Amino acid sequence: MIDTYWRSDDNDALFELAKKYDDADEDEKALPILEKLAEKGHAMAQSYLGMYYECGFAGLEVNIEKALDLYLRSAEQGCADAMINLGDLYLSGNLSSGISYDKAIEWYEKARELGLPDAFIAIGNLYRDGHGCEKDLQKAYDCFCDAFEIADEADKGSPSFLIGCLLEETEQYEEAFEYYEQAASFGIDEALVRLGVLCHFFLDVENNENRAFDFFMQAYDKGVKSAARWLGDAYLYGYGIEENDDKAIQYYEEATENGDACAMEELGRMYLDGIGCEKSWIKAYDLFNKASELGNDDALEALSYFYDEGGVLENKDELRKCLLVLEKSEDDFLRNQAKMRLERLK
8 A cells, every 4th residue: 555655646645644654653654754755845744754853753863953944844834733843842942052932932823823722722831830921820821711712622621621720720629620520521631630639628519538539549540640649648648538558658659659759758757657667767768858859848848857956867067958948938837947947057
């Protein structure tokens, strides 16, 4: 069949064949077709081939500048996907020129003019985080809503989830719950975790703890890594399930392997106090240290007591380093405690 396609002058048919190979993870078969079409100026093939060079698909050596050239050639022909790829590349920091928010926004805006939902999402993310522009949650919300309206039915999950995140951030929990439910129905499994969090912390609903546990377990069964930490919490504290220290350790250890700093901190406290395990300040210290390196202030505060007067690793210099970081914490209690302890060090 491929010989027939190769002899064909139908470039679009050839590209569809390359896409089929790409979708089937047969990159090596897609590559020569994409290269042939890119040489002939096929815009979508150039965009795809750019991704191959950016990511090193089909055994290609990663070549960011080559990817940039292909994306530009494709975007200049009006390919909206290439415009999104360009925007992403300018934000990646992988170009020799570094990050360029201005160029990223320029290409995202061009893709938005063509009505591409991903462009609305990309611009919304920039407004949400205040990158390259003034932080504006309302504009971010509007972008995500526009993306939801124009997206195909199968692609509405991502904007639904992002709208839910913004509503949760602005403490509109009931509305956030509705959007997370919608996102979950579209296959965004991470939304199940957020539903569990809302039930556990923010919503006054019947059997809220049981519902929270059910959501966390659904997410875990679907392979959502962040669910393991929440299941660890549930078993440790008896949220929606009978307390079980062994189960808590099991889920915390799994979450720790996934790089979850909160799970590391909780597991560290279990080792520190000998809850469900033999006491080990060495394991506790190691977990607190790893979690603090990932930005967990509670773990850093726990770590500071290892260096405090009478601590097992008494070290005023290390203690001061910990407290200086905690002094800038967003947590009022941790920040005030750090200030008082720094005063005592003087």
